[in-house]
Amino acid sequence: MRRSRFLVLSLLAACSTEPARPPAPAASEAKPAEAPKVIAAVPIVPAGKPAPAAPADSERPAVAADSRVARFEALRDEYEKAMNDYYALFRDVKTDEEARKVSETAKAPDRKAYGDRLQVIFDEDPADATAWEILEWSLGQGGDLLERKKASAALEKFHFEREELESLVARLDLGQPDIASFVTKLSESSPHAAVRGNALYALATQKKEDAELIRSLRELSSEEDKKNYEGWLGAERMQALSAADPEHAQGEAITLFKRVEKEHGDVAVRKGTPYETTLGKRAKAEIFEMENLVPGKPAPEILGEDVNGVAFKLSDYRGKVVMLDFWGFW
């Protein structure tokens, strides 16, 4: 959490071709880590055949080293090690200046090369269980290792009915039109209620993030900041967001969250963890935030104790300008 904003953006700039989907600058989920964070009018391919059964038991224990699964897993492990080694170079950095120096001398892993190798394995069969494993993993790595259109098409054509999409949708980059289109179809037509609910929730969240992004873009002052955002978003999306109305995007978000509350309120999320809740409760909190915790609204009162156990209120500071900072050392 203590990484500087510049550090996050400089890592992205250093990682070769297309930027990975980053967490929005300096706003990443702490406990637990939600992962840092897709074609118009294509008719839905009806009920593709169910995913092929897992390999027979006789094949399982000794997976041949050159089998497709083994090749994917080896590539995955190689990639993750390369990325971890690269990020480790920044771990002891204490200032933006040091971060800048490291990013200039360190050699970032060639993500395009990894993507090309992954694409070869994926293209051998985009429909089977291994293809799903590849999609699931690569979408968590920024979503740009595989060619986007091929990945979206495969998701829609061969993996549409998977129940695991329930948790995957939150990690997809809905800023990409083909992904957004895929998730919209999921919200309408997945055979699983939990997938439909989580898909709609993801669409609502994206709208909310768009509204916040539009507001952030309006507050940018330095050219460097503008360039960093453009590198992350791409010129087209940057232009579209810069011209958009945040109130309108927020209104759309609220409408979608209200639909989640009404149509999917009981869907449980984070089951079996201390964070277990429902989509309805989450949506309600999001609506509250967008309607009340925005510029122009009175700040709700806060009653609590400080670190010394002394009770106090936010309103004790009326008459002063207050910077309210939700923080931690972790």
Add this chain to the structure above:
Amino acid sequence: MIPHERSLVEKLKNEPFALIGVNSDTDKDKLLADMQENGVTWRSFWCGEKGTRGDIPSAWNVRGWPTLYYIDHEGVIRHKNVRDEQKMEQVIGEMIAEAKKAAK
């Protein structure tokens, strides 16, 4: 973040300004030691052992840390998540000027 906040608090100590934290570390003893070591002198609500799931971050739907709200002297939210240091000082300066004008 913390070094800049330290300098902000020092710079504005004679102004109608308060940096108020809402802390979600769960180990109180470690927190107090870390605050001392890092020169965190400003007041924070402590969320107890529920940490990031505490009552205050839940009520404010905080899903990412740090999250910042800028509230004027009348208790109205004016900005959210301004993190650029220059911009931060600018908006705080503007709100302080308003507070002083109102106090006349």
